[in-house]
Amino acid sequence: MSVGAAKIPVVVTEVVEVNSLIKRFRFVREDGGQMPGFSGGAHTVVEMDDAGTRRLNPYSLMSDPGDRSGYEISVRRDDTGRGGSAYMHREVRPGMKMLISPPVNLFGLDLRAKKHLMIAGGIGITPFLAQMAQLDAMGARFELHYAARDRELGAYMPELSARYGDRVHRYYDAEGQAIDLTTLLAGQPLGTHLYVCGPKGMIGWVLKTAADLGWPAGAVHSEEFLAPPVGVPFTVELAASGKTITVGAAQSLLEAIEAAGVDAPYLCRGGACGQCETHVIACEGEIEHNDHWLTDDQKAGCRHIMPCVSRFKGAKLVLER
Amino acid sequence: MSKTDFGPSIKSRPVYGVLTPRPGSSHLIVADGEGGAAVEALFAQAPEMKAKAHLIYIPGANGTDMSTAMAALGAGQYNRAPTYASVRSRIVKVLGDGHMGLQVYATGTESLMGQVQRDAMEAGLPHDAVQTEHRGSLARRVQCVHCKGITENVTTDPFVCSHCGLNLFVRDHYSRRLAAFQGVNIDAEDPGEVPPAEERFK
Numbered sequence: 001m002s003v004g005a006a007k008i009p010v011v012v013t014e015v016v017e018v019n020s021l022i023k024r025f026r027f028v029r030e031d032g033g034q035m036p037g038f039s040g041g042a043h044t045v046v047e048m049d050d051a052g053t054r055r056l057n058p059y060s061l062m063s064d065p066g067d068r069s070g071y072e073i074s075v076r077r078d079d080t081g082r083g084g085s086a087y088m089h090r091e092v093r094p095g096m097k098m099l100i101s102p103p104v105n106l107f108g109l110d111l112r113a114k115k116h117l118m119i120a121g122g123i124g125i126t127p128f129l130a131q132m133a134q135l136d137a138m139g140a141r142f143e144l145h146y147a148a149r150d151r152e153l154g155a156y157m158p159e160l161s162a163r164y165g166d167r168v169h170r171y172y173d174a175e176g177q178a179i180d181l182t183t184l185l186a187g188q189p190l191g192t193h194l195y196v197c198g199p200k201g202m203i204g205w206v207l208k209t210a211a212d213l214g215w216p217a218g219a220v221h222s223e224e225f226l227a228p229p230v231g232v233p234f235t236v237e238l239a240a241s242g243k244t245i246t247v248g249a250a251q252s253l254l255e256a257i258e259a260a261g262v263d264a265p266y267l268c269r270g271g272a273c274g275q276c277e278t279h280v281i282a283c284e285g286e287i288e289h290n291d292h293w294l295t296d297d298q299k300a301g302c303r304h305i306m307p308c309v310s311r312f313k314g315a316k317l318v319l320e321r
Numbered sequence: 322m323s324k325t326d327f328g329p330s331i332k333s334r335p336v337y338g339v340l341t342p343r344p345g346s347s348h349l350i351v352a353d354g355e356g357g358a359a360v361e362a363l364f365a366q367a368p369e370m371k372a373k374a375h376l377i378y379i380p381g382a383n384g385t386d387m388s389t390a391m392a393a394l395g396a397g398q399y400n401r402a403p404t405y406a407s408v409r410s411r412i413v414k415v416l417g418d419g420h421m422g423l424q425v426y427a428t429g430t431e432s433l434m435g436q437v438q439r440d441a442m443e444a445g446l447p448h449d450a451v452q453t454e455h456r457g458s459l460a461r462r463v464q465c466v467h468c469k470g471i472t473e474n475v476t477t478d479p480f481v482c483s484h485c486g487l488n489l490f491v492r493d494h495y496s497r498r499l500a501a502f503q504g505v506n507i508d509a510e511d512p513g514e515v516p517p518a519e520e521r522f523k
């Protein structure tokens with residue numbers, strides 16, 4: 001979490017290979033105490049020391065919110081990414097000590113709903129695992145529609161079906177199965193809330209279909225963590241701290257600010273929460289806005305930047321930091 | 322933006338908009354009094370929605386009755402009711418049987434809009450999913466914070482609680498759950514020292 005919130009020292013107690021792309025990790029507190037309580041949909045930010053590069057990646061908590069003895073996350077290896085997931089797969093072993101943030105929930109359930117309809121794509125299943133455990137314990141009504149590339153990559157599918165029965169609907173792209181979204185959304189009882197987590201294309205498709213069918217915006221929830229994109233190195237002046245820093249190709253602007261010893265706020269590190277928003281004092285060039293937070297007008301205005309995911313191309317960028 | 326200017330107020334005070342046709346599988350439209358004119362304007366914008374519309378009209382407590390015009394609008398289903406209380410169970414049933422995609426519109430007095438919003442929220446819709454447009458009287462539905470009794474069609478401030486008889490000052494403090502403004506005893510410290518009632522909510 002951001003400035004001021006103490007990190008939790010943890011020990012890795014389990015590393016399980018779920019399939020060829022996904023590993024599951026379990027963390028318990030180093031001091032043997034209870035983890036902070038969380039609600040389904042929350043994430044934690046895991047700190048990694050990757051050969052001198054400090055990485056902080058957000059992962060949804062997938063364990064039962066009723067279980068305070070530890071946290072579990074699932075990490076999908078992304079071989080084209082900046083290396084955080086590869087580090088988790090390659091280096092993290094049982095017994096290793098790590099630091100994680102207290103939980104933050106940007107994808108909470110709306111418990112006023114009469115029914116919860118969840119749509120997951122691939123690794124987007126993880127927040128729903130915690131949410132379903134929470135809803136099941138409450139006796140609330142829910143239904144999951146979960147699509148994966150094939151049977152091998154459909155993480156946790158058999159377990160979910162065994163536990164929740166016909167409330168779980170599975171779809172395999174490789175077998176030509178697809179969610180009949182229009183029929184599914186049109187048939188939901190009034191008072192249903194819709195949740196979607198998965199690849200960008202899937203989220204866009206679900207949000208658009210729901211809006212076209214007249215679903216109110218307040219009943220539709222989505223979460224997509226953006227990984228900071230790799231790009232061309234650039235230089236930034238930090239006006240308040242009087243420093244000029246260079247952001248490396250595989251580094252995010254936020255990471256470069258932190259590496260220079262300057263404290264900067266953040267929560268999600270994925271362009272979703274708004275916490276890292278920073279004022280731009282001068283900009284001679286073009287900001288590559290990669291976030292979901294700023295409005296299109298703000299993006300055009302060159303007065304704000306989200307350092308967790310956005311980059312810059314040009315002669316000069318001065319930030320109020 | 323609302324066509325009625327309510328003046329500056331606190332955050333809790335509801336704000337209203339202008340009814341706009343939205344895509345949807347069906348439309349529940351509830352209006353009272355002068356709200357009938359907003360329904361006419363809505364249908365004029367999107368005549369194709371009429372067939373899928375269920376219109377419920379309640380003549381205004383101030384005597385405004387547009388029911389002849391409402392009956393002739395051509396809504397797929399039309400009901401006229403003397404009061405909100407008398408038609409509430411029907412509205413709750415329509416909401417309970419409804420599916421996502423059902424659009425809810427409420428227009429007329431604040432009391433009417435607030436009660437439609439409350440019942441939609443109880444059916445699980447987000448409060449801002451209900452479209453509203455204020456028309457006609459500013460009369461308020463007020464809860465006495467002392468006896469919890471609700472007085473309908475309050476036009477003056479202060480007024481006498483119709484349940485417990487206390488003199489109540491009408492606040493802008495509003496409860497979405499109760500669909501009512503809050504009325505607080507005005508002469509608690511000096512019984513009998515009550516400012517003259519002004520007609521503030523005509």
Ligand code: FES
Nearest residue numbers: 269273274276308
């Ligand atoms: S930290 Fe959440 S948007 Fe940047």
